[in-house]
Amino acid sequence: MPNSILIVEDDKLVRESIFEVLSLEGYHVQMAGDAKESFAKLSERDFDLALVDMRLPDSSGVEILKTSKERFPGLEVIMMTGYGTTETAVEAMKMGARDYLTKPINDDEIKILIKQIFDTRKLQEENQSLKQMLSQKLSRFHNMIGEDSKMQKIYSLIQAISDTDTTVLLQGESGTGKGMIAQAIHYSDPTRKDGPYIEVSCGAIPRELLESELFGHVKGAFTSAIRDRIGRFELADGGTIILDEIDALPPYLQVKLLRVLQQKVFERVGDTKTIRVNVRIIAATNRNLQEAITRGNFREDLYYRLNVITIHVPPLRERKEDIPTLIQYFLKMFSERMRRNVTGISKQAMKALMDYDWPGNIRELENFLERAVVLSQSDILDLNVFPENFAKSTENMNIPSSNEGALKEILKDPEKKIIVRALEQASWNRKKAAAVLKINRTTLYNKMKQFHLL
Template sequence: MHESEATPVLIVDDEEHLRITAGQTLELAGYRPQTPSNAEAALAALSADYPGVLVSDIRMPGMDGLALLREVRRRDPDLPVILITGHGDISTAVEAMREGAWDFLEKPFAGERLTDVVRRAVEKRRLSLENRRLKAELDAQRAAPGPRIIGRTPAMQQLSAMLQRVSQVEADVLLFGETGVGKDLVARALHERSARSGHPFVAINCGAMPESIIESELFGHEKGAFTGAVERRIGKFEYANGGSVFLDEIESMPLALQVRLLRVLQERSIERLGSNQSVALDIRIIAATKTDLKLAAERGEFREDLYYRLNVVTVPIPPLRERREDLPLLFQHFAVVAANRSGLEAPPLDAAGVSVLMAHDWPGNVRELRNLAERFVLLGATYDYRLERLVEGGDSGSGEMTLPQQVELFEKSLISQSLANHGGRVNEVCEHLGLPRKTCYDKLKKYDLRAEDYRLRHAGD
């Protein structure tokens, strides 16, 4: 493994023999020691988002360890600083802990003690940087147009690639997926990635709108068209001119209205209720359904001609249970969103929590996961952040998965997540997961995980 891929550790001490001894100990443990002889040189070596940790003696000529700690805390309060104290410096060490030191080592210390403290500090640093990266992604998402499709599984990569292609062509689209998979988010992503992004995106839930008003809502009406029509009203189709109309739960649209929708799709024009004048439309229709419209058409519950008109481009959205490897990433994303909104902290998910995510069946799909992440942030402290106690009903919902299948999914997800967190650096993954290098490579081969893919993703973040 190339040396540059190892996690760096800054060891600052004016005593050369201690720097050499500590550096050799950490190098044997798989780290990349950096050994400046004074605090000023250590500060010069600290870059933004430095991936490692800092180990420093307290008593040094010039800037001492406490002053170095204060300066590091000013630059990056999340960077763990481990201080080395001499015999009788316990009061100084206590002061350092109060000022934010991660831990301290009292001379003389064993190599095992050094590597253990550094290992825990490096893990803390990794979680801090991951949380920072997610928050930066959220800020970028707010600034950039359109929602983000999150997922690393092949199914989600295929979905994202399909959306990119479809967004560049002028075709109506049918989204197919279970309740809660995020059809509305996919529709918005499709709109924002297209040339129509500067024009309105109008969302209509056909199942939630009363049948008595849906026609007027969609097509608009002229003054006096019916009792209560005291003024002209521009309908949703006309308002969306130049943009996109999202018809959610289109299977719930009344059959009579389906005839008028078919005419809109064919002629790209509408007539307001009470008017004989056509209004030309330049819109894209994005319809969504959770049912098989072909079967509904065969049962006479949906117009067959409308089904075939909508079925030009169909985009299937996979349910959450078919992309379980995305669960930790999605959960962490929703937790950070909830934490930013509420002003609370989003604690990292531990291995037990990942196991709970993997075992659950997710009948409510992404919507259910988002709700769980929000409960985790808002109520987690009450339940000691034990995710199994926050899952509704306390049932893991393992469904049709056997225990070996659950174990494999859990293992693959942990390795994939660790690769992502460490930018594809396999030696750090081995250290983080406690795996011998050969075992780790065997598992990468077994699960078809390639470290270089994660290095590319990491570089593009």
């Protein structure tokens, strides 16, 4: 459902111009020419955001802002002004306005500002949903997610650091659950659990955008910087930030991160003002950082700053006793989500899942079981919904001479392992992995879908 916006502006030309711009962006937009009409519309339906002129025929924008915050607390308000000074608009922001725009309104500026507001709101809603979900999980975190002794040690460590600001380094293969452990650290911290939890995948963001993404920028810092932008570190103030694929951080940003770790301060791109944040930093990687130091790709001083508390997350093949518990958890989750009634698993199916090494770890198991639940016609999961030849080694496979597709089936398992190995070597960067495998990215993407690696 599109976000809804109310434009409160007495100038018909300005009002209709903004209406056209925002409607073309896909928003549900309504207009009001004065305060009385605006309150009538706000009472009729819920709006996500209001654009309010500072001066109206029957009231001031500030009065509308005051009343709106009292009667419609979920409404975001942007003030528009062609009069007075910037200080007037800033004063309105202190009273609860989200931001302000000066006339004449720039189309790109208003589109970017509104998108940023709705993106932030979506992130907050997702965080709230995540908190509710994890509050249910964490009460049974030890039993539900891992009974293995290695995982029990991790849970004990999480409890030990829960009331500290200690930096944490998570090391482990892709798909082992590093993100879940980072969330557990955040939500077990009594001073941060109600604050923001911000995830950044350093390897997924283009290098030229990464500094701005992490630290923000000011208007004019570079060609496309048409207004100020808050970075992920500022968004995480009072909470936790997890920097996944920390090994992908370029050297010049490693220096900047080192300063944040040491002093909790930084500057936005293009600005001289120093910003201080109160944030716990969690770094995660599936690479050996000491090898990266030896090759000159990672700063040794940054490694020691990150390596205060290191948690090694074991691969699923090293804690197979957790597989039955994980299977039951995923079966329940996907049965509810897909409106299926899968309540258990046959002995033969369980044995097949236990015998498999799961190179993609928990992520692969999760994707595998999602597919199985979707295809299951019974309340008991059985081998008939598993891919043909699943979990069989090439050594004990019989090749039917009359079956034209047998060779392709036999090669699936080793092919999958080769792809997973290449992805791990490339830190799950598809472009690099495709280059290693000497195939194009589209082929790799299709193979990853085929093997449930996405």
